[in-house]
Each structure stands twice: as C-alpha cells, then as structure tokens.
Amino acid sequence: MFDFYDQLKQEFGENLKKKDSFLEMKLEAVHFHQLASQLKNKFGFIFLSDICGVDNKGDSKKEKRFTIIYHLLNLEEYCHLRISIDIDEETKLSSVGATWPSSKRLELELRDLLGILFDTELGAGFLNPSDYGGFPLRKDFTPNVNGPVSILSTSFPDDPSIDADQRGVRSWVNIGPHHPVMKNNVRMILELEGEYIRRCQYETGFHHRGFEKQAEKLPWPTLITLIERLNSQAPFMCTSTWCHLIENSLKLQIPERAMAIRMVFIELTRIQDHLECIASCAVAAGNESVYFICQQGRELVYELFERMSGSRLNPALNCIGGVKYDIPIGWITDCFEALKKMDDLLTHIETLFTRSSIWLDRNMVSEINAGRALDLGITGPVLRSCGVNYDLRKVNPIYFYSDVEFEIPLGVRGENYDRYLVRMEEIRQSISIVIQVLDNLPIGEVSKIVENQIPPAGIHYSSLESSNGELGFTVVSDGESDFPWRLKVRSPSFMNIIALPEMIQNRLLDDALMSFSSLNINPGELDR
C-alpha cells in the first residue's frame, strides 16, 4: 500500500490527499478526462464503482454549481480513490465510457436527473423522457404534476448487419413488467430469430420512488426508516451500511456485542436473499419443488427476525450506535436449530439440482467473462462466479469479519450454473459464520446513545458486501443542517443489470428468464 501510495503521490503531488482509508483528489474536468486511461492502465484503477453528482446551489462555500464525484477502485491494492470535479452549469463533461464502460448508465443518470451536459451523445435515457421539463435532483426543481409526459420509447433501431430479408424473419417479444419470475417490475424486449434472442433491451424505472430526493427531506435520525425500505429482500444490509457510514463519520466505536449481532443478522439476510434467488431460478426452470424448499428456508430466517424484533420484513433493528434490542432468551438455541434445518434443506436442494443433468444443461449458458464483468462494474456473487476474488468481507473487513473463518467460493466459467453454485456455497459459509459468532458472542450493552447524529461536513462513503454485491452510500453533509445535502446509493442491482443484454444474446428464449433470475435484481435497489 505504501509503495503504491508513494507512486501516486509522486505523480499527482499535493493534489492527492489521504482521508481515512480513501484517497482524495480534486481535478479539473478536462484534466480528468486526459488522466482517465493513465489511471486505469498505469495505476490499475480498473473498476469504476460509482459516479455521484451533487448540486451546490444554495451552498455558499462552493463557487461552481455542480460537483461530480467519481469512485475508482484498484482491486489488487484495495485502494479507493475519490475524484471530485467542480463544474459550471454550462461546462460540458466528457464521457469516460471509453475507459470504464460501467460509467455509461451512471452518466445517463447524471444527464437525466441532474442536467449535466456531455459533449458526446450518450443515447436514450432510462428514467426521464426528454420532455420531462426539469431535473429532479437539482435543488430548485419543482415538479410539474399536470404536465404532459411522453412514454419512454423502447424499440430496436434497424440492425445494419443484416439485410431486409433477414429482418423480415425477426419478431419481437415483450416480457414483463409484471411477470411471476421477475419478482419485480422490469420489462424486457427481445428481438427473436426463431427461438434465438438476437438483441435485448430492458426498461427499468417502474419502481422509481425518488429515493435520493426523498432522503434530502428527511432529518438524519429518521432517515434510517427510508433506508430500510431500499431493498425489500435485504433491508438489514441497507441499514447496516447506513449505520456503519454514520458511525464511521462520527468516529464512533459501537459496543462489541452490537457488532456481533449485526454480523449475525447480515449473514442471515444473505442466506435468505440467496435462497430467494435460487427459488426464482427454480421457478424459471419450471421446478416448483425447489421453489418451496427455498421458501421454507426463508421462512426459517424470517421467523428468527420476527422473534428478535417483532417484524419480519423490515426488522427496524439497527439504530445509530448499535442495535435496538438485545438477543432474547432462547433465541440462540432457536437459531442453531433453524440453521440445522437449513442445512438439511440445502442438502435437499443439492440432491435435486447440483450435478443433475437437466439443471446442468439448462444452466450452462449466459456466460460473462471476468474482464467484461469488471468493466461493467458488476460485484457480488455474479462477479465471483466469473472467478474474481473480490469480497468486501475479506478485502475491507469490518466488525469481526477478520476474526471468523470463512472462504470465498469462486466460480470458473461465469455461467448461470456457477452463480447457482457460488450462492449455495456462500449460504453454507454464512451458516458457519453465524455459528462462529454466536459461539463467541461478546457480553455487554448493545447500543450507545448518540446525541448528535449529524456527520461532519464533507463527503462520506461507506460500503458493505450485501447479498447482491457492493452496496454503498455516498453522503454529502454540511455538518449543521438537519437534512443530508445529498445521498447517493451505489446499488449493486443497478450495475448488475447492465450485463443482461450481453448475457442472453444468441441464447434461447427459455434461457432469458433464468439468466435474469440468476442476477438477483431487486426492484427497490434497481430503481431507487
């Protein structure tokens, strides 16, 4: 790390600052665009994890209208570089899509929601139609409720590589937005030639709640209730990330017992979410029995949540400074029992699925290769199924993750089947983590009272390995007001879905839904 830091220091000099575990740099827009390929190729920042745009209107300390924050990651050194660029309203930003392909969707979001200008044509947006009349994330935005809004057009342009005859054979199929397997509202439009998918488009935004805008209107302490509702499958992950962010920014040490309890519930949530994903793959393949086995497993976890806090889906268990409730008497025994039952269920699923020739035949499709996955900003089990060993629990361990023993399963080919195997193995590892933590549960109090929950002025980022991948929050605070200035979610589903069209191209129509399910896209997280 030190050599690497020195190298960077030599190159960028005083510009580069170290803040906690992050490196920070302020650049000019033009300058960054020139440096982009150098940062990627020479310094190994191959991963662009997020772009966050901030509107500074009304902030007297900032001269320019917008601040754009790029989050770059060097996976080998685990070095997180944050580049902030101040631009005027008229300045045109250059797209870095040529260097980091994952930036395309993020840049579209900047253009549509914040009105940042780009000097190249980015293509059709996915959230706002062009005549929407305003940019929702700007501070001076007033919604025009009654204005006409055209529907986003989703259609395929003519494919130049084929002639008119071939074009005649192609047909379009529309799947979704409401579909039993999709468990969320995403629309897929497929261009078929016979049974084969030639092109694919997806339409998102059906579940858009204006999450980031709403967050600017909620005071710091109660913001956690909104955060909890980001992802309906894994609410505990969201609140844990959030609490970790606030506690980190306030330099607050939470009690050890609270850390352990959080770890237990994070892993239980992971088990539950992975089972949900396998269940939906099973339904897509037409296998109802595995679906019900998985639901039984989820029920076990939900029961544990309900016994702990009284609520199943949104446990409301986390609070800044720890967790709200201590583990009730008898809960630990129940948990061990549930995990034992869970183990039986997993063996059951394995008997039916792992190495079964039908499941293998249907799932050895939709390959993503490792390089492409990194380019597209994919994280989580999907990335690990391609063989990339990147898990935040290992590279940046928080709480007691460095003390427990567990392994990171890595796939070989990046196919649906690998994703299934990786998830199965991760469930087993999570079970082992829960058992280890419960065996060595520290004693003491479970929460600290935190009077001031406002993070100090500045940019804060914190992330956690959620069940879909790296879930992170970028928060801009001015240090005194009751509301966050800006909250940006780095949601894994938002990035993972980019891979979909490439995955299912030239595959059978049957495979489309299974590949989609294997990505485990969550609607709330996807559309925010």
Place this chain on the structure above:
Amino acid sequence: MILKNEYYKAKSLTLGVMKSFLSMSYNVIRRLYGAEKITTINYPIESYLYSKNQMGLPRLVLDKKGRSLCTSCDACQKVCPTNALDISGKEGQEPEVFNLDVGKCIFCGWCADVCADKAIEMSDEHIIAAHAEESLIFSFNELKSKGRRPNPEIKNQVNSEGMEG
C-alpha cells in the same frame, strides 16, 4: 476457494432420478405422517407470539383508571417519518387531538422509541382493513381501544415450537 471440478460433471440420469425420487418421497411421508404434520393454526383466533417486541399498530398505553399517559409533548409527531401523527393540546395534559393515520404509518416504531412517558407502544395487531381512507384515521378514543386482541388468553397458546420448519 475455487469450486470443485466434479460439480460440473453431470450425474448419471438414472441415479439422479432415483435420488430425487427418494428424497421427494421421504419428504412427502414426513409431511403426511411425521412429527411436522400440522402446519397451520387457526388464525386469527390463535396466532404465533414470537417475541415481546411487536411491530404492529401503535397503541396508547393506559393506566389503571383507563387514562392515557400522554402529555402532549409532541415528540412523536416531530420524529414520525411519514407525518402519520397529528397531535395538539396543552403540554402536560391529555391531548385534545391525537390522530393516527394508519394509511401513512409504516410501523417503524420511532414514536414508541422517543416517547419519554412511554405513552405509546407498538402492539401486535396487524389486521387493519377499512373501506374508506377516512376510516383509517384513528382518533384518540379509538386508539385507546385499538391494538388489543379480543381474547388475550388464546393468543399465547401456540408459540414458535409448533411451527413447521
């Protein structure tokens, strides 16, 4: 840990079918005749009581004489993330208006957490249905009687042990 290579080799079809069949029939038999036979309960007359922490409808806590402990301090209204509470009254006395809009309430429990007098708490009542939006707004007097099950004796009989795995 790289996944083992043999996971990728298909089992012989006959073996696979046999194994699946055995595993399925084992489960069917277990469900029909085994200890896990009963999987349902007579809800809502009985219900599971998982924990003493509840996340249902917020209810008012009453003292022995049936008066509310609320002192109209307004703390819960300020903290409520969805503005579901509407409270007014002189501080130190019972509130004149205390409306809870259950259509807005997300059962987050914050009101119960901030109340210094412990005048409001979360109950285990989840079955709230109405046919008009206005009937989802509960007034002070309604809230006094809400959140209490009609037959409190029955509810604890079944606990999570009877639950199917």
